[in-house]
Amino acid sequence: MEKQVADGLREVFQSGRSRPLQYRKQQLRALLRLITERQEDIEQALKQDLNRNTYNTSLFELISIENDIKLAESELGDWAAPRPVKKNLNSALDDVYIKPEPLGVVLIIGTWNYPWAMILQPLVGAIAAGNAAVLKPSELSEHSARLMKELLPLYLDKEMYQVVTGGVAETQELLKQRFDHIFYTGSSTVGKLVMEAAAHHLTPVTLELGGKSPCYIDKNCDIAVACRRITWGKFANCGQTCIAPDYILCEPSIQDRIVEEIQKTLLEFYQKDPKSSPDYCRIINTRHFDRVLALMNECTIALGGESDRSQCFIAPTVLKDVLPHFKIMQEEIFGPLLPIVTVNGLNEAIHFINAREKPLALYVFSSDKTVIKRMLTETSSGGVTVNDVLMHYTVDSLPFGGVGNSGMGRYHGRHTFDQLSHHRACLIKSFAMEGLNDARYPPLTAARLRKAKFFMQHRMCSCSGICVWAIIATLLAIGLLVALIVVLTVLI
Amino acid sequence: MESQKQVLERLRAAFRSGVTLPVHFRLTQLEAMMSLFEDNENQILEALHEDLAKPKFETVLSEIEIVVNDICYAISNLQTWMQPTYVGTNLATKLDDCFVRSEPLGVVLIIGAWNYPLHLILLPLIGAIAAGNCAILKPSEISRATEKLLAELIPKYLSQECYAVVCGGAEETKTLLENRFDHIFYTGSQSVARCILLAAAVHLTPVTLELGGKCPCLIYGRLDMKAAAKRLVWAKFFNTGQSCVAPDYVLCTTETRDALLPFIKEALESFYGSDPQQSPDLGRIVTDRHWDRLVELLKKSEGKIVIGGESDKKTKYIAPTVIVDVIESDALMQEEIFGPILPILTIKSLDEAINFVNEREKPLALYAFSDESQVVTTVLERTSSGGFCSNDGIVHMSLPGLPFGGVGASGMGNYHGRWGFETFSHKRGCMMRSWLLECVNVLRYPPYNESNLSWLRWATTAKKKGWAACSVM
Numbered sequence: 001m002e003k004q005v006a007d008g009l010r011e012v013f014q015s016g017r018s019r020p021l022q023y024r025k026q027q028l029r030a031l032l033r034l035i036t037e038r039q040e041d042i043e044q045a046l047k048q049d050l051n052r053n054t055y056n057t058s059l060f061e062l063i064s065i066e067n068d069i070k071l072a073e074s075e076l077g078d079w080a081a082p083r084p085v086k087k088n089l090n091s092a093l094d095d096v097y098i099k100p101e102p103l104g105v106v107l108i109i110g111t112w113n114y115p116w117a118m119i120l121q122p123l124v125g126a127i128a129a130g131n132a133a134v135l136k137p138s139e140l141s142e143h144s145a146r147l148m149k150e151l152l153p154l155y156l157d158k159e160m161y162q163v164v165t166g167g168v169a170e171t172q173e174l175l176k177q178r179f180d181h182i183f184y185t186g187s188s189t190v191g192k193l194v195m196e197a198a199a200h201h202l203t204p205v206t207l208e209l210g211g212k213s214p215c216y217i218d219k220n221c222d223i224a225v226a227c228r229r230i231t232w233g234k235f236a237n238c239g240q241t242c243i244a245p246d247y248i249l250c251e252p253s254i255q256d257r258i259v260e261e262i263q264k265t266l267l268e269f270y271q272k273d274p275k276s277s278p279d280y281c282r283i284i285n286t287r288h289f290d291r292v293l294a295l296m297n298e299c300t301i302a303l304g305g306e307s308d309r310s311q312c313f314i315a316p317t318v319l320k321d322v323l324p325h326f327k328i329m330q331e332e333i334f335g336p337l338l339p340i341v342t343v344n345g346l347n348e349a350i351h352f353i354n355a356r357e358k359p360l361a362l363y364v365f366s367s368d369k370t371v372i373k374r375m376l377t378e379t380s381s382g383g384v385t386v387n388d389v390l391m392h393y394t395v396d397s398l399p400f401g402g403v404g405n406s407g408m409g410r411y412h413g414r415h416t417f418d419q420l421s422h423h424r425a426c427l428i429k430s431f432a433m434e435g436l437n438d439a440r441y442p443p444l445t446a447a448r449l450r451k452a453k454f455f456m457q458h459r460m461c462s463c464s465g466i467c468v469w470a471i472i473a474t475l476l477a478i479g480l481l482v483a484l485i486v487v488l489t490v491l492i
Numbered sequence: 493m494e495s496q497k498q499v500l501e502r503l504r505a506a507f508r509s510g511v512t513l514p515v516h517f518r519l520t521q522l523e524a525m526m527s528l529f530e531d532n533e534n535q536i537l538e539a540l541h542e543d544l545a546k547p548k549f550e551t552v553l554s555e556i557e558i559v560v561n562d563i564c565y566a567i568s569n570l571q572t573w574m575q576p577t578y579v580g581t582n583l584a585t586k587l588d589d590c591f592v593r594s595e596p597l598g599v600v601l602i603i604g605a606w607n608y609p610l611h612l613i614l615l616p617l618i619g620a621i622a623a624g625n626c627a628i629l630k631p632s633e634i635s636r637a638t639e640k641l642l643a644e645l646i647p648k649y650l651s652q653e654c655y656a657v658v659c660g661g662a663e664e665t666k667t668l669l670e671n672r673f674d675h676i677f678y679t680g681s682q683s684v685a686r687c688i689l690l691a692a693a694v695h696l697t698p699v700t701l702e703l704g705g706k707c708p709c710l711i712y713g714r715l716d717m718k719a720a721a722k723r724l725v726w727a728k729f730f731n732t733g734q735s736c737v738a739p740d741y742v743l744c745t746t747e748t749r750d751a752l753l754p755f756i757k758e759a760l761e762s763f764y765g766s767d768p769q770q771s772p773d774l775g776r777i778v779t780d781r782h783w784d785r786l787v788e789l790l791k792k793s794e795g796k797i798v799i800g801g802e803s804d805k806k807t808k809y810i811a812p813t814v815i816v817d818v819i820e821s822d823a824l825m826q827e828e829i830f831g832p833i834l835p836i837l838t839i840k841s842l843d844e845a846i847n848f849v850n851e852r853e854k855p856l857a858l859y860a861f862s863d864e865s866q867v868v869t870t871v872l873e874r875t876s877s878g879g880f881c882s883n884d885g886i887v888h889m890s891l892p893g894l895p896f897g898g899v900g901a902s903g904m905g906n907y908h909g910r911w912g913f914e915t916f917s918h919k920r921g922c923m924m925r926s927w928l929l930e931c932v933n934v935l936r937y938p939p940y941n942e943s944n945l946s947w948l949r950w951a952t953t954a955k956k957k958g959w960a961a962c963s964v965m
Binding site for chain 1: 508510513547548549552553557558561579580581588590592593595597598674682685686689690692693694696698701703715716718719720722723726762763764765771772773774850863868872874876877878879880881882883884887888890891892893894895896899900901903904905906918919920921922923924925926927930933936937938939940941942944945948949952
C-alpha cells in the first residue's frame with residue numbers, strides 16, 4: 001500500500017500540476033480553510049489526545065500554522081523567483097542565478113506532542129516549494145491522526161497530498177520507498193533509523209530531534225520574572241515540548257528562591273489543584289507516564305510529585321539538588337519534572353553544558369551582558385532564547401532546527417521553503433563572445449593562460465559588486481570620447 | 493605515527509580550545525593556503541602530471557586558479573559572512589533582538605576524489621576553515637602523487653593542531669568513518685556515498701555528497717555550430733573526460749548531428765592536432781583499471797565510432813572518441829562514462845529529448861545548446877539537475893556566487909564561495925528578550941481566556957510585506 005502511495009504521488013508530481021504558483025497558493029489557502037473551519041474538531045481531537053486546552057491548542061499549534069500559511073502565500077512570488085548572484089568577468093554578459101525548484105515527493109513524519117503543527121508547518125513549505133507530500137502522523141495522538149486523514153482530502157488536492165496512518169510497521173514500510181526528502185520530527189533513536197533508511201536511496205533528510213535543553217539562571221537577574229517565564233514554558237503541554245527547558249542550572253544560593261518563585265507562579269497558573277485545572281494537560285499515554293514517573297526516583301521533591309496513572313496525570317514537579325549522574329539527567333525528560341542542578345557559577349555551567357550533547361534549545365537568564373555573551377559564544381545549540389523560553393520558535397524569520405544530536409536542517413517561514421527546494425545553479429550563456437573563450441582552448445600558450453586566468457578571476461569583483469560595470473562603463477566612455485574627438489576633428 | 497583516533501582527539505581538543513573561532517586565525521589559515529599554492533606550483537604541476545598526465549593548462553585552471561579564486565573570495569568576504577544576521581520580528585517581539593549566528597560545527601571530514609585531487613579536497617577545506625572548523629582530509633589513494641604532496645604540504649602550511657591529512661585506501665576510510673564527525677563532505681560515487689550515509693547515520697552526522705551521474709547535453713534548434721562544437725569538445729575532453737560535470741552524452745536530431753560532426757572534428761584537430769596521442773594538452777586515464785573499463789565499454793557498444801577509437805594501454809591513452817547510432821540500451825548508456833568517449837543519441841523532437849532525460853536519475857549538470865531562448869527555457873523548466881548551463885559546459889562551476897552540488901542521485905548539499913561557509917556552519921536562531929513588558933507576557937499565561945488569545949493572535953501575526961506598523965508595544 002505504501003509503495004502504491006509513493007509511486008502514485010510520483011506520477012502526479014511528474015504531471016507538473018504542483019509547479020504553477022497559482023496552484024500552490026490555492027492549496028495553501030485550502031489548508032488555511034481546513035484549520036479555521038475545522039478548528040473545533042481539531043481542538044476536540046487534541047483534548048482527547050493530550051487533554052489539551054483549546055487556548056493552548058491555538059497558542060501552540062494553530063497560530064503558528066496560520067502565520068506560516070499567510071506568510072508563504074504572500075511571499076511565494078519572491079521565494080520562488082530566480083535569485084541573481086555575483087558574476088566574474090567571464091560571465092559579465094550572462095544570466096547567472098539560482099532557481100529554486102521542487103524536489104518531488106516528500107515524506108513528512110509527525111510526532112504526537114504537537115500533532116498538527118509538527119506536520120502541517122513542514123507541509124506548508126512542501127506545498128510552497130511545489131512538492132507532492134505524504135504525511136505520516138504519529139499513531140500515539142490517534143484522534144488527531146484519524147482526523148487529519150479524514151480532513152486533508154476534503155480540502156487539499158488528494159492526489160498530491162496524502163495521509164498514511166498506522167504504527168511502526170507502516171512507517172517502516174513507508175521508509176523503504178523512495179522519497180526526494182524525508183522530514184522527521186521525533187527522537188534521536190528513531191532519527192538514526194530514518195537516516196539509515198534514507199541512505200539506501202540517497203535521500204536527504206531534515207531531522208528535528210530533541211535532547212536536554214538547559215536553562216541557566218544567573219544570580220544577577222530578575223528571578224521572579226525568570227521563574228514565571230520558565231514555569232510557563234516548562235509546564236505547557238505538560239512538559240511535552242522538544243524545546244521545553246529540560247533542567248535548570250544555577251548557583252546554590254538562589255536555588256530556594258527559584259523554588260519559591262516557581263511555587264507562586266504555579267499557584268497563579270493552575271491554582272491549588274492542577275489536576276482540576278482546565279489549563280493543565282496530561283501525559284500522552286501510560287507508557288510515557290511510567291517512564292517519566294520513574295525518573296523521579298533518587299530525587300528530592302521540592303514541589304509537586306503527585307500523580308494519578310488512571311488519568312496519566314503528573315503534577316508540575318520541581319526537584320532540587322539533582323546530581324549529574326541521576327537517571328533524570330541521562331535522558332530527555334519530556335514531562336512536567338523540573339530538576340535543578342547546582343553549579344558554582346558560569347564557568348561550571350558552560351562546562352556542564354559542553355560535556356553533553358548539543359541541545360535543541362538553550363536558555364540563559366541574566367541581566368549581565370557578559371554572561372549572556374559568554375553563554376552564546378562558548379556553547380552550541382539548535383537555537384537560543386535569552387531571558388525567556390520557547391520564544392525563538394515563534395519568530396518565523398529565525399531558522400528552527402537542531403545541531404549534532406538534536407538534529408539537522410531547519411525550517412519555519414522561508415526556511416521551510418528553502419529546505420524543501422533544490423537550489424539549481426543556472427548559467428545562461430549565448431554563443432556571443434566566442435573570441436573570449438579562445439583563451440581556455442588548447443593548445444596551451446603562455447598568453448592564452450594569462451588571459452584565461454584574468455577572466456576567471458573573482459579578485460576584482462570581490463571588492464565591489466559594481467566593479468564589472470565600472471570597467472564596462474569606462475570602456476564605453478573611452479569609446480564615446482574617441483568618437484567625439486573624431487567627429488569634432490572632421491567637423492573642424 | 494599517530495593513529496586515526498589520536499588525530500581526531502587532537503583536533504577535537506583544538507576545536508574545544510576555541511582557537512579556530514577568531515576571524516584572525518581563519519584569515520591566517522586561508523592566507524597560508526594561498527602561500528601553499530604560490531610556493532609550490534611546480535610540485536603541483538608535477539604531481540598532477542604524474543597522476544593523470546594532466547596538462548599544465550588544465551592543472552593551472554582547474555586545480556590552482558579555481559581554488560585560489562575561492563580563497564580570495566573567502567578572505568574578502570569572511571568578516572561579512574561571520575556577522576550575525578538580524579531578522580524581522582512580529583509585534584509581540586518588537587522589543588527583542590532576533591538574529592542568526594553562524595557557528596562552526598566542530599571537526600569535519602573531507603574525502604576527496606582522484607579526478608581533481610587537489611581542487612576537490614581543498615575547495616571544501618576553504619569553507620571548513622572559513623566557518624571555523626577543524627578538519628581531517630582524506631585524499632584519494634588513486635591519485636598517489638597528489639596524496640603524497642598533500643600529506644607533505646598541509647602540515648607545513650596549516651595549523652597542525654587543527655588540520656590533518658589521513659592517507660590510505662578503502663580499509664582506512666572505513667575505519668575513519670567509524671569515528672564521530674560533525675560533518676562529512678564526500679566527493680565520489682553513489683555506491684560509496686551510500687556507505688558513507690549509513691556510517692553517518694550512526695552518529696547523526698550531517699553530510700554533503702558531491703556525486704555524479706550521466707550529464708546530458710541537449711542540442712536543438714538553431715545554433716552556432718562552430719562555437720557549439722568547440723565548447724562541447726572543450727567541456728567533454730577536458731581532463732580526458734574525467735569530470736563529474738563533463739557532458740556525458742549528446743541528444744540531438746539526425747540533421748543537427750550530421751551538421752555538427754565536421755565542426756567537432758575541426759575543434760578536436762585545432763585543440764589536439766591530427767594525432768592527439770602526441771599532444772601535450774591531452775591527459776591520460778588515471779589507472780589501468782579505469783582504462784580497462786572504458787575500453788571494454790567501447791567494445792561492448794553497438795554504436796559506430798566516427799571519430800577516434802584508438803587506445804594504448806601502456807600509456808593509458810584513449811583517443812577523443814565520438815560514437816553515433818547509440819541507443820538507450822547501449823553499454824555506454826548504463827553507467828557514467830567518465831572518459832573521452834562521447835555518444836550521440838538521436839531524437840526526433842525536443843519533447844522526446846526532455847522525456848529521455850526525465851526518465852533517468854537527476855544529473856549533476858545538464859546542458860542545453862541552442863540559439864533559441866525558448867528551447868533553453870523549455871529544457872530548464874521541464875527538467876531537474878544539480879546545475880544548468882546553456883551553450884557551454886562546466887564553466888558554471890567557476891562562479892563562486894553559484895552553489896555547486898547535486899540533487900537526487902547526483903548528491904545533496906552544495907559548496908563554492910559562501911555556500912561552502914554555510915555548509916560547514918550551524919545557523920543558530922537567537923532571540924534576546926527584553927525584561928520589560930512582563931505585563932504583555934501575561935497574555936500567554938494560564939489561566940487562559942478568549943480575550944488574551946485574540947490579542948496574542950493579533951500581535952504574533954506574520955508581518956505582511958509593506959506593512960510599516962508602529963508597534964503599540
